[in-house]
Amino acid sequence: MGRFIPLSIPNFEGNERKYVDDAIDQGWVSTGGAYITELEKRLAAYLHTDNVCACQSGTSALHLSLVEAGVVPGDIVLVPPVTFIAAVNPVRYQFAEPVFIDCDDSLCMDPLKLRRFCEEKCEVKDGRLIHNDKVVRALVVVHVFGNMADMEAIMDVAEKYNIKVIEDATEALGTRYTEGKYAGKFAGTIGHFGAYSFNGNKIITTGGGGAITANKSEVVDHLRYLSTQAKNDPHYYIHDEIGYNYRMTNIQAALGVAQMEELEEFVERKHKNYDLYKELFEGFELGRLLGYREGTYSNQWFYSLLIDRTKVTATMREIITKLQSEYGIETRAIWGLINEQLPYLKEECFELEKGPYYAARILNIPASTQLTEEDLRYTAEKVMAVLKELAE
């Protein structure tokens, strides 16, 4: 096999094997064990928040957040069209209805359109925002590719209209504000709930895994209770609520504790690699590298090359296949718009313009923390060559 530059793979340069072996040797591999609580402690310290619940996935973190936010069948939840579909599916797990709100140039929910939807398409009754006779209970704002959404403006709207804010920080562990009202606050710790993911492609991984935080410590305790089958104590089978099997396992958490030791190093490498890409793509006429919100320090998890569609008309599939087959470079298209997926075709969309624009133009290029300077130079060179070739 020739050269292979993966898009985003795990990096196990630290104590991963040591801690996992320790969990196995102790026989603590399931949903109890010291690594779980240790991971929660380290996450809380890192995020400057009181309490974090480790769970099974970002999806389960989002689902539990919706449950805790009181989303019930028939409610409306405002969601983004440009993100991984797991940000929206939990709305359907609750048999509630999504309404798609467009993104801004950060790829995250546009606060102006969010406000306009609330003002123009809804009314307030008994302190609740109502749309088509349904309660708009919550919104899911995704910090896409590690880029912070405009949380100041979003929180303003949400507070005004009594909407619970679920921050989908599954891609944004480490992203924080450096300026403004929320200076020092991390993505996921600003809204009512914050969901993180430690899936295999994320900035740190536990294999499969996630975490939730909330703006009140006792709410996190309750989320932990729900995630452990709502068992009132470990020995007797008394359950006061409908629980879920959403707890992280100790073996996954062992990986996570090792990964937390490396997280800041990974973020620094992401920055270094982004800076080099930025330099390499400087002046390239067929595409430009998107940036991250000013006044924030992003984890720069993923890099987005915005392709000039007036010049490159090849499909994403052609571009990706060519890079993979000829140069061993793994890239991906941004997601298919969620509102265009079969299960969501009939759902309401509000002023979608930028979502479709970016969805047709973004190519994600390799972002693994192991990549060498040579890998990055090779990648940038070949990506530019392929786009030039396809533009001719």
Add this chain to the structure above:
Amino acid sequence: MGRFIPLSIPNFEGNERKYVDDAIDQGWVSTGGAYITELEKRLAAYLHTDNVCACQSGTSALHLSLVEAGVVPGDIVLVPPVTFIAAVNPVRYQFAEPVFIDCDDSLCMDPLKLRRFCEEKCEVKDGRLIHNDKVVRALVVVHVFGNMADMEAIMDVAEKYNIKVIEDATEALGTRYTEGKYAGKFAGTIGHFGAYSFNGNKIITTGGGGAITANKSEVVDHLRYLSTQAKNDPHYYIHDEIGYNYRMTNIQAALGVAQMEELEEFVERKHKNYDLYKELFEGFELGRLLGYREGTYSNQWFYSLLIDRTKVTATMREIITKLQSEYGIETRAIWGLINEQLPYLKEECFELEKGPYYAARILNIPASTQLTEEDLRYTAEKVMAVLKELAE
């Protein structure tokens, strides 16, 4: 610390560490990887079935089965009162309604009462069983503690009334019929769906994990699709259905492959230990060890001592606490009746008699496969002594 006899802990005497280390070294720790497919292959071969989907937990296996069975809000699902609450919660995840059907002396669903409920409390309309204007879509039959339910009689009723049968074999991996119509068939492979669990306390463990099978191979393929976020292919983000993040991870599956190599050995140890307990409790006047269904070979996962409540009136908590604190013996009460848990207090129950009877009387005694003959003799001796003491 003095002696400690655990109730049911994992046994990692085989290749567990080797395979898990291999998964980490390869960087395949998430929801893709060779151990997942290997575990599925080994499970299918062991269960003599075509196709098995490895997933995140027994709970997720049950939930996916209900989804695939077409259970929607307002439907009715027939469930048992005596089991772990995770057998029933997924009914509520679908916003459907459980109706509790009593167990027989096997602790599993009573087919006679099931039939009576269908005959006397329901009517058939357009080929569908209707109760209180609601469709009785499915039933969940749990093979409690590894004891096979009376599947011949249950399948008869289910076929007659067009009810999908979800076998909760989470505790019964390895249990099979040796005689009768289903001779050679394993628990979980008789109904429409079968759910397995590899939680830490089960006969084999993957930390957290489970599996699903179905009576049609293509249905299992569809369950696998649903469990992997309903992604149509690995590279492009097209989803034709609402999916779930329910796939097993490769690191968990690595544990599972090692455990599968030991499964039959574990079942044999369970039998050997049961036989010794049987001998030791022979003639004990305050309790008797429950057996397993004739015409089956059970995995004998858990042992149930039925306490004579005319003589021992102490609470389960008193018995359990005394055994733990004075002798280091970990025991547990059977579960609290699900219909008596807060979230289910208002649900309908049908002729519950044996459920409450057994729920008040069963003490589960240590069943870990590591226990030595001396551990078992010590345990039996002390359990009898404590019950005698509390009966005085």
